[in-house]
Amino acid sequence: MLFIIGLFAFSANGQNVNILSLTDAIMLSREQSPASKQAETRKKNSYWQYRTYKSNYNPQLVLRGNLPGYNRDYFSNRLDDGSIVFQSREQINSTLNLGLNQPIAFTGGNLSVNTNLNYFNDIQQDLDRFNTTLVNIKLDQPIFGYNPLKWDRRTEPLRYEESKRNYVEQMEFVSRESVRYFFDFLDAQINYQIADFNLTNNDTIYKIEEGRYNIGTTSKDKLLQVELQLLRSQQDVTQAQLDLQTASQKLRAYLAIKSSDTLQLILPESIPKFDILMQDALMYAKMNRSDYIEFERSRIEAERDVAEARKQRFGANLVASYGLNTASDDFDDAYANPNDQQRLDIGLAVPILDWGRNKARIQTALANQQLNQYVLEQDIQNFEQEIITLVRRFEVLRNQLQIAKKSDEVADERYKVAQNRYLTGKVGITDLNIALNEKDAAKRSYTKALRDFWIAYFDLRRLTLYDFANKKLLYIPD
Secondary structure, X not given: OOOOOOXXXXXXXXXXXXXXXXXXXHHHHHHHOHHHHXXXXXXXXXXXXXXXXXXXXXXXXXXXXEOOXXXXXXXXXXXXXXXXXXXXXXXXXXXXXXXXXXXXXXXXXXXEEEEEEEEEEEOOOOEEEEEEEEEEEEEEEEEOOOOHHHHHHHHHHHHHHHHHHHHHHXXXXXXXXXXXHHHHHHHHHHHHHHHHHHHHHHHHHHHHHHHXXXXXXXXXXXHHHHHHHHHHHHHHHHHHHHHHHHHHHHHHHHHOOOOOOEEEEOOOOOOOOOOOOHHHHHHHHHHHOHHHHHHXXXXXXXXXXXXXXXXXXXXXXXXXXXXXXXXXXXXXXXXOOOEEEEEEEEEXXXXXXXXXXXXXXXXXXXXXXXXXXXXXXXXXHHHHHHHHHHHHHHHHHHHHHHHHHHHHHHHHHHHHHHHHHHHOOOOOHHHHHHHHHHHHHHHHHHHHHHHHHHHHHHHHHHHHOEEOOOOEEOOOOO
C-alpha cells in the first residue's frame, strides 16, 4: 500500500495518534476505500462486456453432438389391413457436427462451414447406417431485416468509451466524498477542541468570580451565571466527544482504515491558486465528460429503435447451402464417393391484416425518438448550466474563504483582548461571553469555507475531467 505520505505517530496517554492530512485521506480513499473498489469492478465489467461485443464479429468453431442417443420404447405400426399393432424397438441414433461460423456484420447474416456424421443402429435387427456430410457451406441471410451487428458497431464502442470516462469521474467523486467525511470529522474535532477550551476557561472564570464574590466585589447573580455557563460547557464536552467518535467511525469506514489508532486531522489551509475561464471549463467538459458520449449514444439508440420497428413490417430469410454427403452401411465407406447436397429456401412473413399494429409500433418508436431528443436537449442545457454555476460560485468561495480566514484571526485577537480586560475588571462576564461566542463562530465559519472550497474544487475536476491547478487532463483517450 502506497500510504502514507505525511503521517507520523506519537504516544499520548498510551494511545498512538495518526496525523492525517486531506491529501492523505484522498489517497487512501482512491486506493483502498470500498467506493473505489466498486468503481474498479465496474470498470472491469465494462471491459469484458466490450470484449464480448468484439467477439460477436469473430468466427466460432463449435462441436455439437448427441453421443449416444439411445431409445427403447413401443411404437404404433399400422398394418396393410388397417389394423394397428404396438411393437418394441431399441435404437441408437447419434450425431456429431463440427462447424465454423462467421457472422457477416455488413448484412447481418451468418456463413458457416460444417461437417456432419450421423449414426443409426437398430439393435433388434442388428442394422447399422451411417450418413455423412464431408463438407457443407451454408448461408443464412435475413432479407430487409434488422441487423443488430450493424448498430452494435455504432453504439458499443461509445458505451465502452463512456465507461472509461465514467470510471475517472467516479474516482473524482470518491475524492469529493473523502473531502466531505474528512471535514465532518474535522468539524467534530474542532467542536471538541472548542468545547474543551471553553470548559477549562469557564472553570477558571468561575473560580475568579467565586473569589470576587467572597470578598464582595461581585454579585450572587453573576456567580450563578458563570456557574450555569460552566455546567453547559460540561454538557458540550460530553456531546462533542460523542460526535467526534461517530465522525471518526464514519471516516474510518469510508477510507477502510482498520487501525485502532486515534486520528488527528490537519486543517487544509494551503489553497491552490489558478484561474478558470468559463469557455475553458465548458470546452473541457464537452471534450472529456462521459455525459456527452452518453448523449451521442442515446441519439443513435433512438435511431436504432426506429429502424428496428420499421424492419419488423416485412420478414424474409434466405437459406442457401452446398455440400457433399453420402450414406453407407459401413463406416469405412461413409466418406467415399460423396454426392452433391444443395438447398435453397426463402421464407416470408408478410402481415396482410394486422389492425394497425405495425403502424403503432413505428409511431411509438418515432415518438420515443422525439422525446429522447427533447430530454437530451434539456440534459445538455442543465449540464452546461451546472458548469457555469460552479465556475461562478468557485470564485465567490475563494473570496469568502479569504474573508472567513481574516474574520477568524480578528475574532481570536478580540477574544484575547476581552479576556485581558475581564481579568483586570474593565469588562463584565457578558462582554467576555460575547467575544467567546464570536471567536467560536468565526472558527466554525472558516472551517465551513474550507469545506465548501475543497468540495467545489473536486466537483469542478469531476465535471470537467481537468485539473486546473496542475493544468493537465485527468483522462486521456487510448
